[in-house]
Amino acid sequence: MRSRRGRLIGLTALFLLFLLGLFPRVTSAHDNVSIAFTDISMKGHAIQVILQMDMYDIRVEATPEEPDVGDLTPEAYARFVNELQAPVEKYLLANLQLYADDLPLKGKLTRLSQVEIKDQNQPFAEAVLEFPVANTPHKFEMDYDMVFQRDPYHVNYVNAALGELKANAVFVAESHEMRIGDMSAPYTLEHFSLLGLKQALSLFEAILFIALLIIGRRSFKQLAIALAVFWGAYTLTFVLAGLRPLDLSGAFLPFMLAFSVVIVALYTLRGKQKTLYPWLAGGFGLFYGAGYAEGLAGLKADGGTNIVPVLAYMAGIGVALAVIAALLYLLLQYAWKAKSFVPRMSKVILPFAIVWLVVKLFVY
Structure with a gap:
């Protein structure tokens, strides 16, 4: 009778610890903050977008079917940036829409690499995209729709400098669009x-x-x-x-x-x-x-x-x-x-x- 009661008390204690977050979650492979940084600028006759996203986030989002998507080793990161540019480009262009003077832009991924960011304790992937334009736009719009469905607490800090058009924004699940400038x-x-x-x-x-x-x-x-x-x-x-x-x-x-x-x-x-x-x-x-x-x-x-x-x-x-x-x-x-x-x-x-x-x- 005592042994049964002891087991019951022990199981109850473990359950309470799990609810309170004091017990390790075996299903969690990544507990860092879901964060990204985006820099938008003109590069010749193209709008260049440099997106720095948590390595885990972009791997799970762009290549969820890869067998080593949960592998956090340097070898897995190197394989991701060197061999999986195609699915990454497809994912980014499907979820990052740019408009210049009310017309959508078509872009391409020009570089994918791993970077370290100051004050961040997790590895990041840096994707460089270029969107050709005839001239610097008078009006620019951006719609960013990444990670939010999986992680509603994801944050993207955006800085845009396109000629005279300059703006800073913070994209969250409730607000992830930017519009600057206008056309006369x-x-x-x-x-x-x-x-x-x-x-x-x-x-x-x-x-x-x-x-x-x-x-x-x-x-x-x-x-x-x-x-x-x-x-x-x-x-x-x-x-x-x-x-x-x-x-x-x-x-x-x-x-x-x-x-x-x-x-x-x-x-x-x-x-x-x-x-x-x-x-x-x-x-x-x-x-x-x-x-x-x-x-x-x-x-x-x-x-x-x-x-x-x-x-x-x-x-x-x-x-x-x-x-x-x-x-x-x-x-x-x-x-x-x-x-x-x-x-x-x-x-x-x-x-x-x-x-x-x-x-x-x-x-x-």
């Missing part, structure tokens, strides 16, 4: 119109497409109708792509843009009536609208609306295409009078378009 109306118009201009010039399939419409025209009226239909079609798809009911991502859209040049080149070379240009312009123009919309993918609405950036962007595209069409028309109107001009130009563009189509089909 003139800057917004200039920035997004130039962005639309660059997108129009970068989509060279559209330039070849317009050139073929000009080369194969039967009259100026037919050309004007085809270009107007093309403008209406890509504008429609641009708006729909912005509202997200369409999904033309992946390899399909680049393929269709290259395919459009092949088809119009074949029709220009072999077509007899030359009356289908407006129909071709309208049909393929729908795909070009999705291509132009990619330049605004992820645009962040400011104050619930993004109408000004979208209109400025579309104006930039429209002006660029109008100038391109006018220059091509002036350059080609005299050459078009030669009877051999149409087949010769079509024969030049067609093989190039076919090669480009094959590249889009098998490489992208």
